[in-house]
Structure formats: C-alpha cells, structure tokens
Amino acid sequence: MTSTANSYIKNKKADILRLIIVVSTVFTVTSFSAGATALFTLPPDQKAHRHADTFSMGFPTLKPDAVYTFTAIKAAGLLGVSGDIKYNEKYKAGQLMELTPGGPPGSKQIAAPWQKWYVRFYETVDQKKYYTILNVFSGQLLSCDTANNASAPSGKEGIRPVQTRVSSKPYDAQLWRFVFDPGSKTFVIYNKKSGEMLAAKNKTVQSKAIVTLIGNGENKKTACAAWTLQELPAVPYRDDAVVGFFERSKPFLGSVAFDQGNSIPLSWGPNKGKVLWVTQDAWDGQQLKTNGMFDCKDFFRYRNSMILQPSIRDWVPTHTFNIEKVDSRQHKPKQICDVLPTAEYSWPAAGIEIGRYVYVQCSEGDGLGPPKSQSLYQLTENDGLNWQVKRLTPKGMTTEHKINYSAGMVKSPDGFVYVFGFKGTGYGYSLDLHVARFKPSLPMQWTFWNKSNWQVTPEADSKARIASGKATVSVAYLNGKYILMTMDQGFVCDSARSIYLATSSSPTGPFTPLKKVYTINEYLYGKYARYYTPVIHPEFNNGHRELLLTYCLNFSGCGVPDCKDGYLDPYFYRIKGIRIPYDMIGL
Template identity: 25%
Template sequence: MKYPCCLLLYVLLLVSTDLQAQSPAYKDEAFTQYFRQVEGWIASDATISVPLPNNRSLWLFGDTHLDDYRASDNSMPCLFQVNNSMLVQDMEQPTDFTLILDRTRIGKQRTPVKDLSNESLYFWPGHGYSQGDTTYVFWLAYTGFEMAHAGTYLAKMDNRDPRDASAIKELVRLPLPAGVEWGNAVLTDTDTGYRYLYGQVKDWIIHRPLLARVPLDGDITGPWEFFDGTGWVADAAAAQQLMASEDDYVSPSFSVFKLQDKYFMISQDIGFLTCGYGREIYAWESSSPEGPFTNKKLVYTIEDQYRGEYWVTYNATAHPQFIRNNELLISYNVNGLANNGVQGVSCQNECQDAFRDRRNADGYRPKFIRLPLTYLDPALQIPDRYFPAEPTGLLQGYTSFEKLEVYPNPAAGRQVQVTIGDAQPGGPLQLRVYDLQGRLVLEQQQQGTGTTSLRLPASGLYLLQVRSPGKRGVARILIP
C-alpha cells in the first residue's frame, strides 16, 4: 500500500515532536525469554494478557506460528498456521505454558476463536477480565486482506482448568456497529462501581480512543452507556474521543489501567507497518476513567534491529498484574514483514516468496520492557502484584479507605505493619487475612485508625481485608 507524499511529511512531523528527557525504561530480557519457545506455540503478535484466578494469566495472540521452528538457524516459515491462539501461564512455573487450540480439528481450523457459520471472518484479540470461574474476552472480527472490521464479539471462557478450545463456552456478537472497535482495554473500577470498556475509531490514518461502561453487577451483553464528552448516553454513535489534545491519538491496540487514584493510558505511535516508524511508546494520565488524558510522556523508543534495519513494531500493551519492584511490565510486537507503507521508504522483507522462504523467529516474538512507575508519577508506590487480578467489587453502600498501607511488603520476616488512615474514629475495625485458597488464617479486631502489627503463619501470598462502618479495603501481603 502506498500513501501520498503528504503522509510522509505528516509522519516526520510526528517523529520530531514530543521529545523529552530519557525514560528510565529498560528491556526485560527474562520475560522476553519466556516467549522464545521452540515447540508448540512459536511466535505471534497482539500479546494481550488477562489475569486468571489461582496465580495464572491468559495471554491472547493474533496470527500464530505452531511447531515450525528450526533451531539450526532460529527460523520459521513465512506463513503462520492459525489466526489466533491463547496461552495460560502459571506464575509458579513462568516458563511453562498451556496452549489453547481447537484440538478437534486440523490445519487452520485449529484456530480456537472462530465463527464456523462464517469462515470469511477471522478474529484478533481485544482485552478482557475474569469474574469468578468465567473469563470474558473481547474478540474483533475482520474480513479480507484489507482487514475491514466486521464486528465486536465476546467470548465466555471457563477459566478453572482451560486446556483447549472447549473451555470457550460461548462466542456472541455484540450489538455494536462495525467499523468501531470495542474492548481494546477493559478496566474494572470498584471505586466507581463500573467496568469501563475502551474502544477506538479510525480518523483518517490515526485512531481516537472511545469509552463505554457497564455496572459491575450488570450484564456485559446488556445495554452499555457511552461517554459523549460531557456525560453518559445510550447511543454508541455519540461516543467522543478521550484525549485532551486533538494532536494525541492511540494505535489500534492500547491499555488503560488504574494505579492508586490515577488512570494511565499506554499506547504506541502508529508505524504504518513500515521499518523505522512508530517506535515510540507513550503514556498519558487522567484523574477519571473518561479522561481527558493529558501529560503525554515518552516511555520508550524501540531499537530492535535485524541486519542493520529497524523491525516493524506495533501493539505496545501494559500488563499491570506483573508489577515488580514498582516497575510496570510493557510488551510490544515486532515483525520482519514490512509493507513499505510510507512513500519513499524502502524496507527489507524476509519473505520475498512466502511459500518458500523462512524468517527469523525472533522477528515475530513479543518483546518486554520494564518502566519504573515513579517516571509516570513520583507518588506511585505499588506493591508487587501477583495473580489473580485486583479483587473486584465493594458491597453497595461502602467506600474504600483513602489510606491502607502494608509495610514492608514484601515482608522482611513474617510480620508487617498495617496503617489505616481514615476509619471511623474510635469505631470498630476488623482485619481478616486469607490465603490463596480462601482460607481464613488470621483475624484481628481493633478500634479506629492507626497502625497495627500482623504476624503471618508462613511464607506465601495473602489477601488482607479490612472493614469498618461504611468502609472496606483490600491489600495483598507477600511473605517471601
């Protein structure tokens, strides 16, 4: 595909703006190595994750290579085998993955997410969330080589022990218009009582983020409300973009998440599938889920090259359930297949003959970086997160504590200090600690606010629940 010359000028202007101080982000080589598999799942793009119960995470991918790796030259064929795939990762054994495919079929029909009644459609993943023993994932349907968006679908998946595509119990098309993608990012916010569903619409050659919401106790397949720039309405066509500046935009894949009392967005510049373009990953922030998102910061500039040329790169995505040492995990995709989409730019292409040639497998495997959270906001101090996702739901009529801190966390021994800052003065305060199996291991009562000590029985990950009249709070405690 060729773009007019004005596109090249536009891209050059984008590249020359928003220059900032060097970000402290760095490559996470260990996490990247997890996805350098040599059998089963070999390589893919998208790389979107959804936390599952019981210390696991579900990884969602687009076009995928399977069992086609050649170790002698680190290569694979140019043609992929299936249009999408999923991996289940266990935190206890992060190098071991369970590959989710349709094992009742062969060839391309092994693709786990598909519509057998309409084989012209292919599905690439959006984001999702887990609730009880069900994980809900948005899948975006496309058709043709032009990748025309044909609809937004929702898959309901049994997350108790997913081994293959039989865990997908339902795939339904949502009553949303084609051409506008929904479910690119999902944010569950117990403070507001809503689940926020982010989408995007194409505006010439860029993408504008949009927002819908559903009550936490509502039906995700029922009516949604859409943010029209000032309030919430029932009409999807009224949804308005969320950025403070018209000069800001997102790529087709982006992330939104909440840390402490702020909302953050991560996205990558648009590279038009052209080598050397779209290498910048940015962050924005907001005080509310509907924006406006402001304070654009350059997070990382991708430098991955092959044979002296930048790889095509896209789809930067945040994975906040993997926060470690107050650092956020971010993935991005690379691709050795370039379409020379910007006029005047010539890129190498490893696959001159897609049926005969082979390509570098690392040129289609996800890469990972770590971003110190204090670069986003110096006040951010987030304890290490493990699976599952942050606990969902406060009972109606309750609010969260403004201050609930556990220190040290991870603990140096088995004892931690818990500080509660805004409970009812002199009122009853209940502290309960549960293990990952949901068993109560410690219960303690006290009066009012202040600091109290807890001593845990053994090493492990625990869930602390704090209750007082009108307030609830939850925190995790890690005893190494």
C-alpha cells in the same frame, strides 16, 4: 610547651583528622577525576571495613536499586555492551563488554542505553553484599559465565565478561561485590564466582579497550581495576525475562510465535495466580525447522490462540501451554475464536475475569481495515486446559464498525467494567479513544460515553472521544489511575519510533499530556523492523515499582526482504517487554 601538652594537641589533631575523613567521604556515589591524589587513607585497623556497603565508616553507599554508569579510570571510557545495534547484536546473550571513550569522569557524559546499568542488591553472604548488574538496553546481566563465552576463552587477557539471560534466580557468575578504595575514591568490583576483579586494559580491540577479569584476592591492587560510578535517574529498560518467556522454541509448545499479547490475571479456584495470554495470528511449534526458523513458504497455523501461564512470576517458556476449545467446529482446538464464514480473521484482544468466566473482546473482518463485526467471547474456566467457549453479541458493540473496542478492558472499583476502543484518524498516524461500560453481572448490556452521558448506542464522532493517541493504543488501570499507552506508526519506516504514556483519574478523562518514555530500537537485517500491538500489563508487579509494557514485531522491515536464506526468523514475530518506573508517570 610541655610534652604532655604536645601529646594532647597531637591526639586532638588526630581526632579532628578522623572526623574530616568521615565527613568528607559521606557523599553520593559519583565520578572523580582520573589520577586523583589520595587525600586520606584508612587507619590500618580499619582496612577490613572498606566495603561500599559499610555506611557506618562514612564510605559511599550503593543504593539497593539504582542506575549507574561505570567509568574505567585508567582506560577512560564507559562500560557498555558490544555489538552492531542495526543487527540487534546488543540484545544477544554472550555479547562481550566494551569500553567506549567518553568525556572525563565527572563530566556531563551522555551515556547510551547500553552504557547504563541497574545495580540491584541481591544477597548478603559472610557479611558481604552482592548485587546484580543489569544492562538497560538488553535487560541482561553482567556475568563471568564462560559457558556463554565461547567466542572469548580465558587466556592471557583473562576471562572476558559477557551479558547473560535473566532467570528466576541469579547465579554466582552474575553476582558482584563493590569495594571502595578511599585513597583513589574508586571502586573495585569482584565477581562472586571467580573472585576476580572487573578491569579495563589499555590494549585495544578495534580501537576499544579490552574489558576483562583479572587477579584474585582483595590485596592485589591494579589501576586498571579502578572504576567510578555515576548515579543516574531511574530509566525504562528491556525486561529480558519477559522477552525470553516468548522465545518458545520447542515443537510441543503449541503457539510459539504470534502477535498481540494481552494478559488476563485469573483468580478463580485452581487457576488463582495464573495468567491467560491472548494472541492473534499464531505459528505452531510443529512448524519450526531444526534451525529454529520457519520455512518462508509456510504460513501461521491459527488466526488466534491463548496460552496459560502457571504463575505470575513463572517466566519459563516450557511451563506454559495452550488452552484448547472443547468441540471446535473448525477442527482447530487451539484456535479459540472461530473465524466467521464472512470474515478472514478473528482477532481477540482485551479481556477480564468475572467469577469463573473470562470475557474477551474479539474483532472480526478482512484485511487490515476496521472490523466488520465484534463479539464478546465467554470462556468457562476449569482446572485443566480444555475450556468451554461461547460467542456473545452485545447490542451496540457487535455491529459497531468504526470504533474497535480492543484497546482495553478494566474492572473498576466503581462497580463497572470499562471497555476502551479506538477509531483511526490521520491515515493511521493518529486515533480517537472512546469508552463503553457494562456491569459485571450484565455483560450483554453495554452503554457508550458520548462526552456527557452514557447512551445505548456508540458515538463515533470525535466530539465523544475521551483522548487522542498516536497510531496504536492500549488502556489499563493501576494505583487509582487509568493509563494510556500509545506508539508512533510502526509500519511506514518513519524515524519517530517511540512509546508514550498518559494517565487519568477517571475512565472518561481528561488524560495528562502524552509523555515519551521509550524508543524502540529493533532492526531487521540492518533496516527498521516494523512494530505494533502495544499492551499494558499492570498485574506484573516485580517489586521495583515498574510497569510492564509490551509490543510486537512483524516479520518485516523497511526496504529489506522478510526472508533470509529461505527462512523466517521467529524473533521478529514475538512479544518484547519493557519496564517503566512508576515515578516517570506519577503512579
């Protein structure tokens, strides 16, 4: 064979080899066995194009918004957030990362929520793509922010990465770049602020490998900085921006700790784009002690209140203040709904805006039983925080004692406002869902569904129910579907502590079977924390096709004192937010 022929064959073999490299490396990001032998290496002139976001070279592409687990190859474990779950430590900002031993990379490892991460594209700078890495359990971001890292200063082990709170705009310490190494089929992950690599060292702390940042510069290679990514289906996660919004810790903020938490999007005049939040029993910022706690001998200041969020995307607590009632007869201007002389409480809940008016359902009664009466409050908006308030008493609704119409209020495309109520059954473990309606122009004229027709009086019999639920319930509307949210009984210390969703194309049902979407993992000093007041917030579109749900804690746990060292911790009387992917429930 001539030298020309040999040269031709060698060139063809090289072309074929390059084709194999490209074809064989186009795959979904997944895990590979540790210590895999490099099958292919990049030609020298292509080493500058190793980024995982360079799809044209045939390397794995990170999706712009997906869930992954991170496995350290050398230390053989899953990246997660450290801390004692029974003391809510995994929710705290500044928590260190840990590496928990798992199965071999590529195996069917069962990852805990604190070992799952949303990787989301944020920006491109100098042709380099940067992502945030958000923990599913805490909702906080992986960061090298040493300002929140006092417990782990930089030293011979390097800077220890931590989780930090979500803000309106991620900063450089919360941004990461993924570079793919085709030789080992692993990723190296660089922090934008420090330029260092995320690594897991075999040296252990309490039998767990140390997660740290090492090196500086792309040419420095080390096996402990090699990671594989396993893509998982989209999952629900804690929304830390929402949780942080309700951590109102300044004395001048008015209502700083409360339960309930219905939201009413506004569109009238100067209030367009704002959101009115409805609370029930509320503590005032003036009651906060210097340590940010409440005195155990103190009590909440108002039986209800409302706060006005300046924008649907503004989650800064200090930007949101109470509206106040003009001419408060009970000399509590921040308490919007008066407590009747014959009642102990006045608890507003679901509401809507019609023109310049906001209408809010309110339950009035004693103790924790069914309401003695119900009312419809009419609030007149203006461009400030002082609003006119009027109590209305629609016939049929006001005198209804069995059905509490606090579950939801929907302004439907069909021209009616639907109001959802519940009647407790099964000793607090189950309920029947009912529905009433009125025309927006006639808020005093309600009719009630009896399973076949609309009538002028409520029908509380189970035959008139449109659905069944667990212990508590909320109803809202989005994308042509009525959404039902219900939760397990949160006050009796049962191990069932889940949130369920169902949908219907009609306000009168039928609804799909309940689907479990989330498990509440909140503890009070090592014991189950009590929880309640589910609410759906369809107006808060975060651009990721996710539904915002909230629930509240209630200062008490199962078999543990409410107070500690003479103080009540406001954390346990504040709203918590979670996000549910639309696709989980067919939205």
